[in-house]
Amino acid sequence: MFDIAKIRADFPLLNETVNEQPLVYLDSAATSQKPQAVIDALARFYSHENANVHRGRHTLSENATRNYEHTRTLLADYFSVKSNEIVWTKGATESINLIANGLASRLNPGDKIALSAIEHHANIVPWQQLAQRTGAQVIILPIENDLSINSEHCSEFITQQRPKIVAITHASNTLGNITDLAPIISACKAINAISVVDGAQAAMHLRPHLPEISCDLYVFSAHKMLGPTGLGGLYGRYELLKSLDVYQTGGEMIETVSLTQSTFRDAPGKFEAGTPNIAGVIAFAEAINYLTSLDFQQMRQHEHTVFAYAINQLAAIDGIRIYSNQECNIGNISFNYKDEHPFDLATLLDGFGVAVRSGHHCTQPIMSQLGIPGTVRASFALYNNKDDVDAFINALKNSIELLD
Amino acid sequence: MNSTFKAVTKDIEIAAGWQQKYRQIMLLGKQLPAMPDALKVDDALVKGCESKVWLYIEFDHSENSLVLAGDSDTRIVKGLLALILALYNGLTPEQAAQINAYDEFERLGLINHLSPSRGNGIKAMVDKIQTMAEQKR
Ligand SMILES: Cc1ncc(COP(=O)(O)O)c(C=O)c1O
Numbered sequence: 001m002f003d004i005a006k007i008r009a010d011f012p013l014l015n016e017t018v019n020e021q022p023l024v025y026l027d028s029a030a031t032s033q034k035p036q037a038v039i040d041a042l043a044r045f046y047s048h049e050n051a052n053v054h055r056g057r058h059t060l061s062e063n064a065t066r067n068y069e070h071t072r073t074l075l076a077d078y079f080s081v082k083s084n085e086i087v088w089t090k091g092a093t094e095s096i097n098l099i100a101n102g103l104a105s106r107l108n109p110g111d112k113i114a115l116s117a118i119e120h121h122a123n124i125v126p127w128q129q130l131a132q133r134t135g136a137q138v139i140i141l142p143i144e145n146d147l148s149i150n151s152e153h154c155s156e157f158i159t160q161q162r163p164k165i166v167a168i169t170h171a172s173n174t175l176g177n178i179t180d181l182a183p184i185i186s187a188c189k190a191i192n193a194i195s196v197v198d199g200a201q202a203a204m205h206l207r208p209h210l211p212e213i214s215c216d217l218y219v220f221s222a223h224k225m226l227g228p229t230g231l232g233g234l235y236g237r238y239e240l241l242k243s244l245d246v247y248q249t250g251g252e253m254i255e256t257v258s259l260t261q262s263t264f265r266d267a268p269g270k271f272e273a274g275t276p277n278i279a280g281v282i283a284f285a286e287a288i289n290y291l292t293s294l295d296f297q298q299m300r301q302h303e304h305t306v307f308a309y310a311i312n313q314l315a316a317i318d319g320i321r322i323y324s325n326q327e328c329n330i331g332n333i334s335f336n337y338k339d340e341h342p343f344d345l346a347t348l349l350d351g352f353g354v355a356v357r358s359g360h361h362c363t364q365p366i367m368s369q370l371g372i373p374g375t376v377r378a379s380f381a382l383y384n385n386k387d388d389v390d391a392f393i394n395a396l397k398n399s400i401e402l403l404d
Numbered sequence: 405m406n407s408t409f410k411a412v413t414k415d416i417e418i419a420a421g422w423q424q425k426y427r428q429i430m431l432l433g434k435q436l437p438a439m440p441d442a443l444k445v446d447d448a449l450v451k452g453c454e455s456k457v458w459l460y461i462e463f464d465h466s467e468n469s470l471v472l473a474g475d476s477d478t479r480i481v482k483g484l485l486a487l488i489l490a491l492y493n494g495l496t497p498e499q500a501a502q503i504n505a506y507d508e509f510e511r512l513g514l515i516n517h518l519s520p521s522r523g524n525g526i527k528a529m530v531d532k533i534q535t536m537a538e539q540k541r
Contacts, residue, residue, distance in 0.1 A: 019422070341478035343455045343524070344430075348480075351422050359454045373477065374454065402427055403479065 002298040004385050010035040010290070011383050021353025024391045029173050029201060029332045029379030030357055031223045035290045038226060041283035053278055054252060068278055071285040072268075078288050079210045079218070081235050087268040088276055091232035092200040093122040095219035096167075098271060099196055099234065100126040102244030103165060109135030112163035114193075116154070116179075117143040117369065118172045121362040123198045127167060139163060147366060148325055151180040155187030165194045170202035170218075174361040174377060176332025177325040178202065185214050194240065200224055200232075204381070205303065205330040207296050216240050222280065226287035231280035242267040250274050299382050306384050307331045313393045317400070323375060331380035334361075337396075340403055342376040348402055349376075352395035409508075412490040416512050425513065426480065433482030436489070439475035450532070453525035455481045459532060463540050469494050470537065474529070481524050484517055488526065492533050500537035505530045 008014050013033045016023045025033060051060035053068045069083070076083040089095045107113075113127050117140050131138045139161055142153045149168075158166060166188050171178045181197065188195040195215040202208060203220040210218055217240070221232040236244065246253065246264055253273040255263040264270040311326050314335060323334040337345055346358030359374040360367045367374055378392060412432060419425040443460045450457040455478040462471040472493045476482040491508060492500055509515045517526050 341455060343478045344480050348426060351426065373456070398423075402423060402430070 002294065002302045004302065004383075007294075007383050008385070010037070012036055012039070014383060018353050018355070019351055021351075022391075024352075024354045024388050024395070026378040026380060026384070026388065026392060027355045027357050028381035028384075029176070029224070029361075029377065031229065032204060032226050032381055033383065034226055034228070035286070037286040037290060038228065038283050041286045042228060042279055045279045045282050049282070050279075052275055064278060064282070067282045067285070068276070071281045071288070074285050074288045074292075075233070078292060079208060079235055080212075081210050082238065084266075084268055085235050085238050085241060086233055087236065087241070087271045088231065088233045088281055089271075090230050090277065091223070092198065092219045092221040093232075095232055095234040096122055096196070096198070097126045098247040099217055099219070099236075099244070100130040101247045102271075103194065104130055104134055105245055107134040107136045107164060111136040112139050112161055113137070113165045113167065114139050114141055114158060114161065114163035115166075116141045116149055116168045118147060118149070118175065118177075118363060118366050119167070119169055120173050120198065120200065121364070122200070123167055123169060123196075124365075127165075136164070141166075141168070143369070146325075147175060147323065147369065148177060149179050151183040155183040158184065158187040158193065159191065162191050163193050165196060167196040167198065169198040169200075170206065170208065170213075171199075171330045171332075172363070173201050173332065174334050174363045174366055174375065175324045176201070176329040176334075176379070178206070178328045178330060180328075181213050181215065188216075189214070201330055201332070204291065205300070207291070210235055222284045222287065225284075226290055227284040228277075228280040228287075231277045231284060236267070238267070244271075246270050246273075248273040252276075294382070303331050303380065303382055306380055306386060306389060307333070309386055310378065310380065310389045310392070313389060314396075317393075317397065319400075323370065331384075333378045333380075334375035335378075336372065336375055337400055337403070342374045344403060345376050345396075345399055348399035349392075349395050352391075352398060354392050354395045356392075408493070409487075409490045412487065413508075413512055416514075422513075429483030429487070429514075430479040431483070432486040433476070433479050433484075436475070436482060436486040437473075439473050443473060444475065450525040450528045453481070453528070455524060457481055457485065457525040457529065459485070459529050461533060461536050463497075463536065467494075468496050470497070470500055470533065470540075472533070476525075481526070484514070484524065484526050485529065487512075487514075488529055488533070492537075495537075497537040497540040500533065501541060 011033045051064040053065040072086050073083045076086050142157050144150050185195050196217045197215040199218045199220045204225040216237050218235040223229040250273040253270050255265050314320050319338040321336050342358035357377045415428045419428050444458050448458040448460045457476045460473040464471050472489050474485045
């Protein structure tokens with residue numbers, strides 16, 4: 001059984017008060033809260049286990065190295081891929097930069113890079129920079145009027161336009177909408193385009209089976225999956241991964257160095273230059289264990305129940321406009337109230353102890369398309385419950401009263 | 405401190421609880437005269453805010469005083485802006501330099517709003533006014 005009371009007790013931050021009100025945390029799309037096990041693992045590492053990895057033959061260093069590599073194996077299992085296909089970075093942003101940089105030498109002027117119109121800036125700007133450097137061109141996949149991605153339309157577009165790279169999100173941070181990736185990835189395969197999937201939002205909610213998705217590269221951030229900040233990574237199909245150019249160079253990632261030339265380690269080592277986020281990686285194991293200790297179907301069922309309840313309650317309020325897809329969603333709801341500025345609503349909600357985000361959520365193209373300055377986004381995770389929704393709706397009604 | 409500011413902040417000071425406080429702030433915003441569109445130029449836009457905030461600032465040499473106007477597309481920031489304008493409008497540079505907006509916001513229980521991490525531009529506005537006052541002293 002999915003024991004939500006027990007789960008909530010595992011996340012100490014949920015017991016905090018803000019502005020003298022019990023906290024209602026609805027900003028998990030920005031960063032998830034951490035279970036006690038992750039917090040303990042960070043303290044344990046620094047108190048008892050701290051040593052550098054892949055260096056030194058002393059016991060602590062060997063233990064740290066083993067634990068560091070163990071998390072790689074756990075995460076590889078989580079994604080159903082091989083552990084040498086996982087690279088650690090400082091987050092999804094760095095992962096996309098690493099990939100864009102690693103693909104630079106195979107782009108020629110006139111080559112196309114296709115993106116969707118709802119990407120996070122992290123999955124737009126590195127590609128624009130890459131295009132500038134190489135003379136390639138960024139093209140935008142078709143988008144429906146309601147901002148949904150019709151995968152059939154996208155795959156037709158890919159077949160026609162023949163981009164070299166297709167970068168698309170698995171789930172939108174602003175809207176929560178889940179992308180139907182299968183037709184898009186098949187279209188990529190048919191024309192040998194490299195597919196890059198931004199899993200920053202989906203990795204925790206959807207526990208993606210990557211061989212089934214069958215994309216070439218998949219990026220994630222640990223802090224959005226119950227793990228520590230400053231850590232993320234990417235999956236790369238090994239044949240492709242090992243052929244990417246290195247991103248940063250220095251210690252740790254080399255095989256041999258002379259004063260005039262160096263050879264690099266095999267992937268994934270060649271992408272991990274310098275001392276990595278050892279404590280973060282080791283503590284992240286506890287986050288993965290936490291997620292996999294939950295039955296996936298039950299977790300999704302619970303998330304969906306809370307999400308659907310929130311949608312229903314919201315939609316019942318006169319003047320609320322919801323922008324998110326209401327069925328196929330990881331749990332992020334973007335909305336506005338009449339013509340009110342999302343900043344005002346979010347500020348008032350904060351006064352009631354409800355943490356939501358307002359603004360463009362690093363997706364300015366979406367806001368331009370909608371012709372609005374931004375939205376209020378309430379984003380849910382496995383540890384939220386219907387009481388959170390009730391408190392949120394109550395606070396929202398009170399906020400609206402203050403505005404009207 | 406000038407009398408306009410005293411008058412304007414009286415209701416905020418006596419407001420019972422944060423909700424009343426916000427109500428008063430938003431009311432102040434509502435009463436702020438609309439800023440002419442001609443003044444809403446990019447130069448007047450305070451950078452780095454989630455909301456749009458314009459601050460027009462001029463120095464009236466004949467009166468030796470600061471002339472301020474402003475607007476925002478959000479109610480709360482507009483209200484806070486009205487407070488700032490009430491605090492500084494019409495002051496001489498010497499008087500303006502004496503003002504500590506932080507103390508005033510602290511006294512009103514609004515100090516959170518002067519934190520740069522709030523992203524509302526209030527701090528940037530105060531800095532801009534103070535810089536102007538320094539230059540004209
Ligand atoms: C869809 C998406 N992609 C990329 C990122 C960037 O992640 P990070 O800031 O952890 O590097 C985010 C984070 O907000 C996101 O939501």
